[in-house]
Structures are given as C-alpha cells and as structure tokens.
Amino acid sequence: MAKKSDKKVLRGRAGRMQGGRGSGRATKGAVRLWGRHAVVAAMENPERSINRIWATHEMMDELKAEGIEPAADVRVEYAQGPDLARLVSRDAPHQNIVIECDPLPELFLKDVLDGDPAAPVVMLDHVTDPHNVGAIMRSAAAFGAACIVTQDRHAPPESGVLAKSASGALETLPWVRVVNLARALDELAEAGYWRIGLDGDGEVTLGEALPTGPVALVLGAEGDGLRFNIGQHCDQIARLPIESAVESLNVSNAAAIALYAANMRAHYRPE
Template sequence: MQILYGVHPVEEALKAGKRRFDHVLIARERRDDRLEAIVNLCRDLKIRVRTEPRETLTDIARTQAHQGVVAIVRQQEFLTIEDILAPTGDPRLVLALDGIEDPQNLGALLRTADGAGVDSVVMTERRAAPLSAVAAKAAAGAQEHLRIARVVNLVRALEDLKRQNIWVIGLDERGTTDYDRFDFTGDCVLVLGREGEGLHDLVRRTCDHLLRIPMAGGVSSLNVSAAGAVVLYEAFRQRRAKQRASAGSDKSAGASSKPKRLKGLGS
C-alpha cells in the first residue's frame, strides 16, 4: 500500500477512480468545505473515513504538510512501453524523463504535463525518483490523470518510439536549435535529463534533435521542471494554434460550399 496526503492528491485520486482505497484519515482539528467534499466523495464511493488527531496524521505521513487528510491506497499501476506505442489517432506528445531524481521536480513536471496536454509519460525505473507521496503532493494529483509507463532501458524505449515515426527531441543546453523554432505539431517525444547533469550520453545520441532554451542572464540553464514547463507549453501553444486554424478553415470551407440563394421576383 501507499500513502497519499494533501487535499489535491487525495481528491484527484478519488475522482480519477483508478486506485483502490483502504481508508482515509481526516484531522479532527480541521473542518472546512474542502475536507467535507473529500468526506462526501468517500461516502459516495463507500470508502472508510476515520477522524484522528492531527499528530497521528503527521506521524503516518511523516510530514506536517498533509493539510489534514491522509489516504492509504494501493500503489499506482504503470503502463508498459507497448501501451504507449498504441496509436491514439491524434498527434502524440510524449514526455520522457531521463533519471529525474528530485521528487519535487518530478511532481512539478507531471503537473505541467497534465496541463499542457501530454499524451503519455515515460519514466526510468532505476536511479530516478519514485512516484512517492512527496511527488504526488507536488503534482497536486495530476499523476492520477496521466498515462505513465516505467521502463528499465530508456534508450530502447526511445528507439521503439522512433520506429513508430515519433520524433525524439532532447532538451539540452548544448543544443543548436532554439526550442521555439521547432515544429511540435506532429508526433514527438520530449526528453528531459537529470538535475545538473542533463541527458545521459546514450540518450542524447538517440535524440533526433537537440533543442535549447536561450538564456539572457548569467545563468546557463533553468531548473529542469521550469525548463520542461517552458517547452511543453510552447508545444501546447503550437498544437492549439493548429487546431484553431484547422477548425477555422473547416468553417470557411463549409460556408463556401453552401449554395447561394438566388434573388428573383418576390425576393
């Protein structure tokens, strides 16, 4: 079993309906609408709810940041790379994480991925932060709505994606192309590397393109979660603009294809 704590992680896990809950603990000292909504959700889903002293929740969560709610749930189930490869019908945007070690960064990236319309996330099993309660809290529950696969060999997974005609795009300060000059409207996977060290050499060589974020100040690069947010929302912007343009052209075509009314006697 796994612990989830915090209002958003617990609430989103309840709404997503993918997890099996054992029970939910509510701090006796806290009473407000947000916690009451969680209690009502639990009742609707027939999940046990217990009230306990706040100190008990702190001991279980091992942090005071639980916001008065702790859930005991089954571990999140992950997909395989074969699941990610299954066609969706729309251009795919995949996020691949090459050994992100800080759970706060992992959670922030998952939250951004959900907001930016990422189709799937590929994470490495070894030498990377697990999808822990800390990461779930930083993600504000976004991980419950994402398709996440864990792989042993990221290079092999990226090669599998390339065989499906998906461009593999690495973000690296040594890249030669600015991120906003790349066309993200097709099938592509964005690869982000480790904090401080970036992409592993084999992963970097597997990428079809290496992009960079130009920096105007004295610091050479952004934190990985900030850099990921910048590029993912650029991809989201491009894709949304293309969808709007396509919808506009369809409306124009539909309007022009309608027969014109002919004016005659009695018009």
Template sequence: MARTTLIGGFHAVLAVLEDAHDKPFEILLADSRDDARARQVRALAQTRDVRLRVVARSELDIKAPGLRHQGVLAYVAEKAFDAEDLLYRAAEPHHLLLVLDGVQDPHNLGACLRTAEAAGVTAVVLPKDRSTGLTAVVRKAAAGAAERVPLVAVTNLARTLTRLKELGYWITGLDGESKDTLYDVDLTGPTVLVMGAEGEGMRRLTREGCDRLVRIPMQGKIESLNVSVAAAVCLYEAVRQRRPTGAPARLQQVADSPNIRAPVPTRRGCQPLAPRPALAASGSRTKDRVAAVSCVHKEMQCDTMKSSSWCIRTRVNRFRP
C-alpha cells in the same frame, strides 16, 4: 493483499477518489478541517463507500512525518507503472510524450507530472534504474496528476527511443549546448520531448537517440533552468504550436486598424482607447517636455467606468530636454 502507501494533500486525495482505478482503503481527516474541501472529501468518500476517520492533526503528523498533508491522508495501493505496450501504438498527430532521463528529486518529478497532465501529455516515460519512485512526496507535488497521467517505466531508454522513432515519432532533446533553440523547431505532429537529470543532463545514449537537440534561450546570467520549469516551457511551446492558427475576427479587425498598432483589450461595453496624440510643435521648452493624454467618461461612452478607480487619469509624460 496489495501493498499500501500513504498519500497526502487535498489535490492528491481528491484525485484518487475521483479518477483512480482502485479506491482508497481508508481516509484520515484532521478534526480541525471543516471547510469546503473537507466536505468534498467526506461526500466523495461516502459516495465511493470509503472508510473515513476523523483524527487529531497530531496523529497525521506522526503517520506522515515531513509530508505537508494539509490535514488529510489516504491509504492507497501502491501505484503500478503502466505497461510499455502503451507506448508502442501507431503514432497519432496529437501524441505528445515526455521522457525524463534520470530525474531523481521527488519534488521535480511531481512538478513535471503536474505540468504534463495540464498540457495534455499522452504519457510520461521514466527509466527504471535512474529515477525516483512514486513516493508520497511525488504524489503530493503532482497535485493529483500522478493518478491521471499515464506513467511508463522502461528498462532500456535508448532502445525505447529507437522504437518510438520507428513508430513515427520525432525525438527532441533539451541540451543547453545546442545551437538551435526551442523556438526554431517544429513540435507539431507525434513528438517526444526528452529532459535530462538535474545537473547532469541527458546520458550519452539518450542524447544520441534524439533526432534533434534544442536549448531554451537564456537572456540573463543564469545558465540553466530547473528541470520541472524547463519541462513546462517546452511542453507549452508544443501546446502553442498545436493550437489552430488564425486570430478571432474581432481582434483581427482591431489589428488592421490604421490607428492602432496592436489589439487593445477592453472591458465589456467599453470603447477602445483613442490613439495617443502626437506632441504639438511649440517653442516652449515646457510644452515640448510635457504631453498630456486625457480620458473622460463622456469620451469612453461607458456606464461601467463611472468609478474613479476605473478612470484613466491625465498622465504626464516627461521627456529629456
């Protein structure tokens, strides 16, 4: 019989009901939950022929101490890592891999998996020897992403990076000491983003296996970001660069207007605000210091802005004498 583990939280339980290859063995639902999400769990459990028991919330607390289960637990088979062969396919332009070199905090790993799934990552790669496993805490923090994103554990990470280079991937590592920033490099095409461990960063061999090292520019006094936050910043910069170029025609017309310096968002049916008028020359010190910009319903020509809460009232801008 397969080894089982407990997962908790509605995101994780719904994900294993909807997307996991193996259905849960049993679901435990707190008797205090009778909301929409609880009804969704009941319906999916019935559809997939999964046993569901309603129990006291205290029983859930005993079975999963310290886990924020939200009133639902599921007994599932221990998730096996995907085979390394998943990585060793011909690189495609849209491929994006995330490598986590020694992330051992379960909350950080779960948050990285959640962001990776949201960003459409092809697979997440971990070393077998320096990483936390797929515990209940990881799967709860991942909010269902652990069941949806391919996860590969490799024996030798440096050798894996070399193999990925041979397949056509560009390896980009995050290093706070690098002179190049994340926004200086091209992240389109088949790309591998490498994040180091909390506090220690990447190991030497992992760093040497990267084609290029970049840093996230820091404007304040904080020297570094949490690894899950840094992963989110890097992944979504890659997502941004991979978006089709070109602005929508309506925004481009607004941007080209000689009176408006940037696209102006408007509510449906409303006209863009008129440009701010220049200060009138006057000898009066009071008039020099005050400029009023008024917006009335008639000028907006919009029936949806009759409520005073939508109205842009007269604003007084004060300037130094």
C-alpha cells in the same frame, strides 16, 4: 461512510501506534498520500484502490458536502492534526487528510501512443527528485501531454511528496516506467515521434526543432543533463533560448516551457 460515533478518534500514542509513525512510508507494497488535491484526485480515480483514510471530522464532512465519499469498504479513522502529522514526511502539509492505497496499475508505452498525435510524450532521463517529477507531471497534465516516461531504477516511486507536487496529476496523467530508455526512444521513433533532447548546448532552439507531427521531449537529470547514450537516440538536441546571464533552468521549469511551446506549435500554428 459510518457515523462519527462509530469511528474511534486516534490521539497521542494510540494514533501513532495504529497509524505508523514517520517519514510518509506506508505498509509494504502500499503508497501513502496526503494533501487535499492529491487525496481527492486519488478518491476520484477509478484505477486507484484505497485501503485506509486518516482524517479530521471536519475534513471528511467537507468532502461529503461536496459529494466526495470513500467506498463502503474503505477504513476511515478520525484523528487530530498533530497525529496526522506523524503519518507523513516531516513538515509535510497534510491538510488534515492522509490515505494509504495500492500503487497504480502498470502501463506500457504502446498503451498510450494510440491517442492524440498532437499530445507530446515527456521522457525523463535520471530525474530523481520527487518534487521535480511531480511538478513536471502537473505541467504535462496542464498542457495535454500523452504521458510521462521514466526509467524504473532511476526515478522516484509513487509517494506523498511526488503526489503533493503533482497536485492531482499523478491520478490523471499516464506514467510509463520502462527498463531501458534507449529502447523506449526506439519504440517512439517507430511510432512516428520526433525525439527532441533538451540541452543548453543544443545547436538549434526548441522552436526551430519542433515538428508539425508527434514529438517526444527528453529532459536530463538535475545538474548532469542528458546522458550521452540517450542523446544519441534523439533526432535533434535543442536548447531553450535563455539569457546568457542564467546558466540553466530547473528541469521542471524547462519542462513547463517546452510543453507550452509544443502545445502552441500543435494547436496554434499560423495559417
């Protein structure tokens, strides 16, 4: 990393002009991420190509003290907090560091199904809120999921909001984007996965539906739930046993509970 004196501090209009103002949008084809956990995870991910870093001197010094430094060819521009705020979504907690990077390499389902058979696959059917997808990623990483699967056209792209919600999991959890979820479910069946769709009207509870072998957990969109065609490609529709006073759970909460249950079934079965 170059010395501080070699970097120009960007303030006011100059910072806005060089960095791009606005809503967290990066230059064409790139992704803009912010927040300490998300950025450090990206910097430590060998699959992530970082093009530019905006940060305060204090933040870069803090990272350097922890042994975290950008590659020599990464452009680092020092700025103050107010100028960094103009690079991200309104009111986003940038925590004094913002990066612009290339999207992660494309993954295919077959690339991630040859690992631990006890690791569940999480499939999201038209879940579009980046906060929810990021939170689900965080839970999936915490409970050892094999990957998350979404549809190309009906899921949020990589973004600062999603990465911040995922708290680093975007860089560690494989994310497979497919054209057709039904075909992906067929591929999972061929690989030996028991496909469980989660729905409040399921005839059995998730605990009753969980198998002893590989499992895919399929969750539907906020409000609408699983689409009929996707439910038809599941082996079983199960519900979470919640109290009748509560109509439903947020999809990210439901995912966390389902992942915990799958983890317990896979690793802590009674003798």
